[in-house]
Amino acid sequence: MTEPTTLGRRAGQPSGGTRMEPMVCPVRHDWSRYSLGQIAAMFQSQPPTAGPAAVNAWTAIETLCREQADRLRKALQALAVRWPTSQQAALAFQEWGKSLVQAMETTADTASWNRQVAANISEEIDRARARINALLGEWASYQRIEQSRGFLVAEATHVGIELLDGEVSLSGWRADLNRQAREVMASLEQKIYNYTSNLYADEPYNPPVGPPKDMLDLNGNDLGVAGSWGGGGFASSVGGWPGGWTPPSSVIGAGWNPLDGLPGETVLDGAGPTVSSAAPVANGPAAGGALVDTPWGRVLAPGGVIGAPGGLGTGAGTMPSGPGLTTNPATAGLPPGTGQAPRPTTSPGVVPFMPPVMPGRATSNPASTTSNRRSRPGLPSVFETPDGPPGVIQPPPEPTHHDPGPGVIGIDR
Amino acid sequence: MAVVADGGTGGFTFPTFQVEISSLADFLAFIEHDLGLNLKSGLDHAVSEANSGAYLAAGFPGEMIIRSWETYLLAQKYPIDNLVRYLFTGAAMLEVIEYLMKMYKTTEEMAALTSEEVRGYLSAAYEQKYAQLQAHAVSRPTTTDDPVA
Numbered sequence: 001m002t003e004p005t006t007l008g009r010r011a012g013q014p015s016g017g018t019r020m021e022p023m024v025c026p027v028r029h030d031w032s033r034y035s036l037g038q039i040a041a042m043f044q045s046q047p048p049t050a051g052p053a054a055v056n057a058w059t060a061i062e063t064l065c066r067e068q069a070d071r072l073r074k075a076l077q078a079l080a081v082r083w084p085t086s087q088q089a090a091l092a093f094q095e096w097g098k099s100l101v102q103a104m105e106t107t108a109d110t111a112s113w114n115r116q117v118a119a120n121i122s123e124e125i126d127r128a129r130a131r132i133n134a135l136l137g138e139w140a141s142y143q144r145i146e147q148s149r150g151f152l153v154a155e156a157t158h159v160g161i162e163l164l165d166g167e168v169s170l171s172g173w174r175a176d177l178n179r180q181a182r183e184v185m186a187s188l189e190q191k192i193y194n195y196t197s198n199l200y201a202d203e204p205y206n207p208p209v210g211p212p213k214d215m216l217d218l219n220g221n222d223l224g225v226a227g228s229w230g231g232g233g234f235a236s237s238v239g240g241w242p243g244g245w246t247p248p249s250s251v252i253g254a255g256w257n258p259l260d261g262l263p264g265e266t267v268l269d270g271a272g273p274t275v276s277s278a279a280p281v282a283n284g285p286a287a288g289g290a291l292v293d294t295p296w297g298r299v300l301a302p303g304g305v306i307g308a309p310g311g312l313g314t315g316a317g318t319m320p321s322g323p324g325l326t327t328n329p330a331t332a333g334l335p336p337g338t339g340q341a342p343r344p345t346t347s348p349g350v351v352p353f354m355p356p357v358m359p360g361r362a363t364s365n366p367a368s369t370t371s372n373r374r375s376r377p378g379l380p381s382v383f384e385t386p387d388g389p390p391g392v393i394q395p396p397p398e399p400t401h402h403d404p405g406p407g408v409i410g411i412d413r
Numbered sequence: 414m415a416v417v418a419d420g421g422t423g424g425f426t427f428p429t430f431q432v433e434i435s436s437l438a439d440f441l442a443f444i445e446h447d448l449g450l451n452l453k454s455g456l457d458h459a460v461s462e463a464n465s466g467a468y469l470a471a472g473f474p475g476e477m478i479i480r481s482w483e484t485y486l487l488a489q490k491y492p493i494d495n496l497v498r499y500l501f502t503g504a505a506m507l508e509v510i511e512y513l514m515k516m517y518k519t520t521e522e523m524a525a526l527t528s529e530e531v532r533g534y535l536s537a538a539y540e541q542k543y544a545q546l547q548a549h550a551v552s553r554p555t556t557t558d559d560p561v562a
Contacts, residue, residue, distance in 0.1 A: 020484050029475025045472030047465075054466025054489075057459055061492045064455035068448055068499075075443045082436035088528030089513070093506075096535055100502050107492045114488055121470055121485075189477045192470050196481035199488040205498045207505075207539065 017110040017200035029189055031182040039181045040136055043129045051122025058115030062108045069104035072097060095208055103205040110202040120195045128188040135177050135184075142173045441510040444503050452500045459496065463489050505538040512538070 031039075076097040085091040466489070470482045512534060517526060 020488050026476035026480045028477060031475075042473055046470070047468050050466055050468035050471070053462050054469045054485075057462035057466045057489065060455060060459040060462055061496070064451065064459065064496070065492075065499075068451055068455075071443070071451075072448060075440055075447075079436050079440045087524060087526070089526040089531040092528045092531035092535065096502075096506060100499060100506075103495065104499060107495050111492055118466065118469060118485070125470065185473075185475075189473075189475050192481045193477045196484045196488075199484055201488050201491040202495055204491070205495050205502070207502055207535070 017106065017113070017202045020196070020199040020201055026193070028186065031185045031189075034178075034182065034185070036132070036135055036139060036178050036181040039185055040132050042185075043125075043132060046125060046129075048126070048129075051118070051125060054118040054122060055115055058111045058118055062111035062115065065104040065108035065111065069101045069108065072104070073101045076101070099208050100205075103202075107202045107205075110200045113198075113200050117195050117199050121192055124188055124191045124195070128184050131184045132181055135181050138173075139177050142177075437510050437514055441507060441514070444507045444510070448503050449500065449507070452496065452503065456493070456496045456500065460493060463493060501542060502539070505535060505542050508538045508542070509534045 076094060079097075080090065080094060083090040083093075085094050467486060469485065470478055473479075473482075509531070513526075513531075
């Protein structure tokens with residue numbers, strides 16, 4: 001198997017494309033949790049035809065753009081002979097056509113570059129697959145020896161080989177094969193990441209005559225192009241393919257959805273992700289709760305606490321005393337007219353003023369000093385002390401009558 | 414191709430409208446039957462291969478691989494989107510050529526056509542295609558039996 005092509009700066013690097021930067025700085029995966037069998041199962045979901053198909057896709061894009069750009073350029077040259085650019089109308093046509101030619105050539109250059117990236121990734125995956133299969137073969141061999149009651153021979157052979165290599169694994173051949181499989185995956189992980197860091201993307205084509213900036217919906221909406229364009233031309237030849245390409249849904253594995261990271265619109269268009277600020281969060285705080293609406297969506301209010309109960313005012317949940325956190329001075333233990341005037345609790349981005357707790361102030365409701373206190377059933381209140389003994393200990397009362405009983409000699413009163 | 418001499422002096426001092434209209438007709442035929450068909454069939458082929466190639470590095474755990482896979486899918490999405498734009502541009506160009514051939518019958522009329530007017534036609538045709546595309550996307554049934562297509 002040949003070594004993958006090294007990707008560095010070279011002359012054929014796409015000049016009009018933009019290098020794909022990783023969206024985040026990922027961390028290495030912990031492969032120690034997987035066994036050889038589990039790693040081998042991962043390759044089962046990776047069809048061997050994916051690599052060649054990826055290369056074919058880039059080849060098809062490059063070939064198509066290269067050929068059509070060449071043919072369009074020749075057609076424009078032929079048109080210019082008969083319709084020289086000394087006429088303004090002809091000049092406008094030539095500008096339009098040349099911009100299309102240039103864009104196609106840029107796409108072809110980018111596809112040519114990316115095809116090599118796909119080929120390298122495919123080759124690395126194939127190499128890792130072959131290595132894992134070889135480890136599986138070793139595993140099966142050891143198992144056969146064990147089943148034939150010769151496992152001591154197998155262990156001795158294995159330890160003997162490792163002694164020659166300078167390291168001894170006391171956990172036996174299973175641990176060693178698992179370790180090798182993990183090393184294969186760690187290496188594959190790094191190589192795939194390095195190769196994809198060399199991917200390029202061609203910028204969206206916009207003709208020089210002021211078309212709509214977002215002439216195509218790249219949100220993944222299934223746009224049937226040219227099916228209804230009418231006026232002859234391409235309409236008869238188009239079968240309704242999607243305008244914005246998205247990978248097939250079957251490629252998304254269960255348990256994780258890598259497409260969550262895909263932006264809603266083409267990054268190169270400079271459009272940010274669309275966030276529905278008005279949509280309430282399912283099973284989350286209601287509008288006007290601990291979350292506030294911002295141009296970037298609903299965010300936690302300053303000082304807010306995640307999981308605050310819905311239905312409270314903005315900023316509710318920022319004090320442990322619960323509903324006392326309103327803008328009403330009376331409910332905050334203050335006399336009327338004290339503190340901030342009441343505000344609508346749904347004012348976006350507004351966090352109400354929180355007056356300080358002032359114990360001992362007169363209130364209209366004496367019970368209100370404790371009404372806001374959260375009750376905890378089963379626990380005694382720390383503010384209610386039981387009745388204690390009297391402050392002064394008094395002797396017991398003197399007896400008014402005493403009968404010593406018969407036979408007792410005493411003073412006869 | 415119809416060529417009209419300019420008075421019998423033995424040469425062509427400037428192209429006449431008949432030459433222009435024939436050249437436009439040739440170019441129109443190229444856009445319609447060559448560029449359009451090839452772009453369409455080539456795009457179908459590229460999309461088919463891209464769908465199969467989307468499984469490249471799919472199914473492996475780990476953030477590095479998953480992020481790499483996302484990046485690859487994005488890189489694959491951009492040129493395919495651009496191919497749609499190229500087809501879109503060709504269709505707009507096609508429509509403008511048809512319009513010019515229909516509206517301008519004489520050399521004088523063609524010579525009086527300014528660059529701004531042509532650019533305006535191209536832009537209007539482009540925006541019209543875009544509006545039709547959006548309307549079609551809204552009314553398009555979700556099944557594969559698309560009556561429009």
